[in-house]
Amino acid sequence: xxxxxxxxxxxxxxxxxxxxxxxxxxxxxxxxxxxxxxxxxxxxxxxxxxxxxxxxxxxxxxxxxxxxxxxxxxxxxxxxxxxxxxxxxxxxxxxxxxxxxxxxxxxxxxxxxxxxxxxxxxxxxxxxxxxxxxxxxxxxxxxxxxxxxxxxxxxxxxxxxxxxxxxxxxxxxxxxxxxxxxxxxxxxxxxxxxxxxxxxxxxxxxxxxxxxxxxxxxxxxxxxxxxxxxxxxxxxxxxxxxxxxxxxxxxxxxxxxxxxxxxxxxxxxxxxxxxxxxxxxxxxxxxxxxxxxxxxxxxxxxxxxxxxxxxxxxxxxxxxxxxxxxxxxxxxxxxxxxxxxxxxxxxxxxxxxxxxxxxxxxxxxxxxxxxxxxxxxxxxxxxxxxxxxxxxxxxxxxxxxxxxxxxxxxxxxxxxxxxxxxxxxxxxxxxxxxxxxxxxxxxxxxxxxxxxxxxxxxxxxxxxxxxxxxxxxxxxxxxxxxxxxxxxxxxxxxxxxxxxxxxxxxxxxxxxxxxxxxxxxxxxxxxxxxxxxxxxxxxxxxxxxxxxxxxxxxxxxxxxxxxxxxxxxxxxxxxxxxxxxxxxxxxxxxxxxxxxxxxxxxxxxxxxxxxxxxxxxxxxxxxxxxxxxxxxxxxxxxxxxxxxxxxxxxxxxxxxxxxxxxxxxxxxxxxxxxxxxx
Numbered sequence: 001x002x003x004x005x006x007x008x009x010x011x012x013x014x015x016x017x018x019x020x021x022x023x024x025x026x027x028x029x030x031x032x033x034x035x036x037x038x039x040x041x042x043x044x045x046x047x048x049x050x051x052x053x054x055x056x057x058x059x060x061x062x063x064x065x066x067x068x069x070x071x072x073x074x075x076x077x078x079x080x081x082x083x084x085x086x087x088x089x090x091x092x093x094x095x096x097x098x099x100x101x102x103x104x105x106x107x108x109x110x111x112x113x114x115x116x117x118x119x120x121x122x123x124x125x126x127x128x129x130x131x132x133x134x135x136x137x138x139x140x141x142x143x144x145x146x147x148x149x150x151x152x153x154x155x156x157x158x159x160x161x162x163x164x165x166x167x168x169x170x171x172x173x174x175x176x177x178x179x180x181x182x183x184x185x186x187x188x189x190x191x192x193x194x195x196x197x198x199x200x201x202x203x204x205x206x207x208x209x210x211x212x213x214x215x216x217x218x219x220x221x222x223x224x225x226x227x228x229x230x231x232x233x234x235x236x237x238x239x240x241x242x243x244x245x246x247x248x249x250x251x252x253x254x255x256x257x258x259x260x261x262x263x264x265x266x267x268x269x270x271x272x273x274x275x276x277x278x279x280x281x282x283x284x285x286x287x288x289x290x291x292x293x294x295x296x297x298x299x300x301x302x303x304x305x306x307x308x309x310x311x312x313x314x315x316x317x318x319x320x321x322x323x324x325x326x327x328x329x330x331x332x333x334x335x336x337x338x339x340x341x342x343x344x345x346x347x348x349x350x351x352x353x354x355x356x357x358x359x360x361x362x363x364x365x366x367x368x369x370x371x372x373x374x375x376x377x378x379x380x381x382x383x384x385x386x387x388x389x390x391x392x393x394x395x396x397x398x399x400x401x402x403x404x405x406x407x408x409x410x411x412x413x414x415x416x417x418x419x420x421x422x423x424x425x426x427x428x429x430x431x432x433x434x435x436x437x438x439x440x441x442x443x444x445x446x447x448x449x450x451x452x453x454x455x456x457x458x459x460x461x462x463x464x465x466x467x468x469x470x471x472x473x474x475x476x477x478x479x480x481x482x483x484x485x486x487x488x489x490x491x492x493x494x495x496x497x498x499x500x501x502x503x504x505x506x507x508x509x510x511x512x513x514x515x516x517x518x519x520x521x522x523x524x525x526x527x528x529x530x531x532x533x534x535x536x537x538x539x540x541x542x543x544x545x546x547x548x549x550x551x552x553x554x555x556x557x558x559x560x561x562x563x564x565x566x567x568x569x570x571x572x573x574x575x576x577x578x579x580x581x582x583x584x585x586x587x588x589x590x591x592x593x594x595x596x597x598x599x600x601x602x603x604x605x606x607x608x609x610x611x612x613x614x615x616x617x618x619x620x621x622x623x624x625x626x627x628x629x630x631x632x633x634x635x636x637x638x639x640x641x642x643x644x645x646x647x648x649x650x651x652x653x654x655x656x657x658x659x660x661x662x663x664x665x666x667x668x669x670x671x672x673x674x675x676x677x678x
Contacts, residue, residue, distance in 0.1 A: 241584025245464025
């Protein structure tokens with residue numbers, strides 16, 4: 001038995017005691033009595049949250065292979081009825097079809113009420129590599145590991161073998177591990193040149209440790225599983241983003257210079273801005289996260305979560321915003337989807353029933369670290385309309401041209417929502433709902449293309465609603481899993497999942513457990529950020545423990561030089577940002593995206609192509625003076641010396657201010673790249 005389209009993209013072949021599903025020559029599934037493709041069962045989970053960090057355990061009561069299947073060919077595909085026992089009732093039914101555009105879809109159309117766990121085995125081979133699953137900060141190639149997919153705080157340190165992580169776990173239950181991320185997604189790309197997406201918001205765990213199959217575990221029955229193939233990785237990400245949507249282009253003012261993260265009130269911000277401009281730093285925006293006021297906790301400086309201008313903290317800010325804008329400098333602020341109990345917005349939301357409730361019907365309060373907040377219920381249409389009005393009236397109309405749209409990953413699993421859905425199912429959906437609130441606000445205000453915002457939390461569907469990701473709260477150190485280096489695989493994996501615009505806090509954010517930002521770290525991070533779509537500084541959670549952009553004359557001069565380079569690169573950056581918006585090809589790309597025949601390129605996770613024509617290898621080790629760079633076979637020119645290279649490894653001098661960057665000799669942007677040394 002076989003089903004074939006005119007293009008023979010999708011075939012189901014009978015084999016002894018089973019079948020195989022093949023898409024465009026790629027074996028996706030093998031099912032037999034001895035090796036079933038599906039396992040189902042029942043589990044009882046416990047999920048506890050402490051300030052965005054989740055302790056999750058599962059007791060599997062039953063797991064059993066669905067060995068027996070009845071295959072019925074229908075007009076548009078096959079109906080697969082799976083059973084635990086021969087001749088038994090149907091436990092799970094799948095409609096297997098090929099969509100008009102060549103996608104292979106497994107739609108789950110019937111299930112037993114006794115099932116709440118599913119394990120699906122996708123065929124693999126030992127040489128295959130896998131990328132994606134949202135934003136992954138420790139591993140780019142995911143083979144050899146399993147990845148729980150649950151939006152959360154990434155943790156501090158993110159490596160159980162480090163002292164920092166141990167301290168964070170002992171003191172705050174907040175150490176994290178290699179898989180913890182603000183932005184997970186049940187989607188991956190294989191080096192067999194297909195993508196696989198599982199449509200679910202339930203807790204999932206994608207296990208890539210077996211040589212023969214990838215086992216995709218979901219704590220629910222998904223709506224469907226989708227596969228699509230392509231002849232190249234460029235074509236594959238284009239097809240992937242056709243499904244999810246694409247990030248819009250950034251506003252032109254983005255490229256005027258760095259977004260300086262400043263705080264402390266109008267006078268302090270103005271003085272620091274004056275110093276920056278006097279030293280020749282190109283400034284595109286002033287980002288004041290405390291524009292609505294602040295509070296101080298044991299964690300450090302925190303914000304007052306009542307989203308309106310605090311005129312005591314920032315007197316005359318309305319006038320300053322206009323003054324800065326006249327000079328080409330935009331003002332950016334901060335908001336998140338929670339409201340502090342002390343604020344008037346909380347009182348309004350509570351009175352109108354816009355906040356999520358607890359099991360006794362009272363307002364659910366979330367502890368964010370020595371202060372409590374209510375959760376705006378985005379399943380309530382009236383609450384959505386109200387929160388959009390808060391953003392429009394208190395932020396856009398006030399003059400803000402951008403903001404950090406923070407959080408989105410803290411939805412407790414025992415909260416009661418307006419739509420009646422389980423919070424365990426809505427938890428992963430929350431980041432995309434939050435992104436949509438921001439997008440619709442900007443769109444309804446007629447400000448698309450002029451106002452922007454950036455987010456750290458994500459999940460399926462965020463792509464078309466989030467114009468810019470940032471890498472979250474990296475530690476202010478050199479660690480691979482949570483420091484400067486971690487931002488690189490984060491950008492690459494997010495790009496392979498459809499979010500190709502990414503940046504990070506220059507110098508990192510989290511200063512805890514003895515970590516303090518050094519001058520060298522700030523300078524190296526600035527070097528890397530120059531070759532990303534957006535440069536943005538952050539003072540950190542404990543500014544006094546962090547070296548700042550105005551820490552000394554040398555640092556000011558360094559940032560002035562690097563912002564000059566960033567602004568010079570704007571014509572190129574705009575073009576590759578446009579390519580991301582139109583085709584979904586990420587701005588920061590893995591080397592193999594354009595060098596598919598290069599086997600070494602598939603394991604390079606701390607370098608990236610910046611568009612087609614620049615190769616960037618950030619220095620992420622302290623006190624380094626030289627750097628070993630891998631170059632795919634091509635004609636490369638070292639930006640700072642003009643020296644030419646072919647392929648292979650090359651060691652180059654890498655002083656601060658001259659990060660290892662190369663351009664393709666035959667690039668149409670050659671003159672622009674040559675001008676960077678002037």
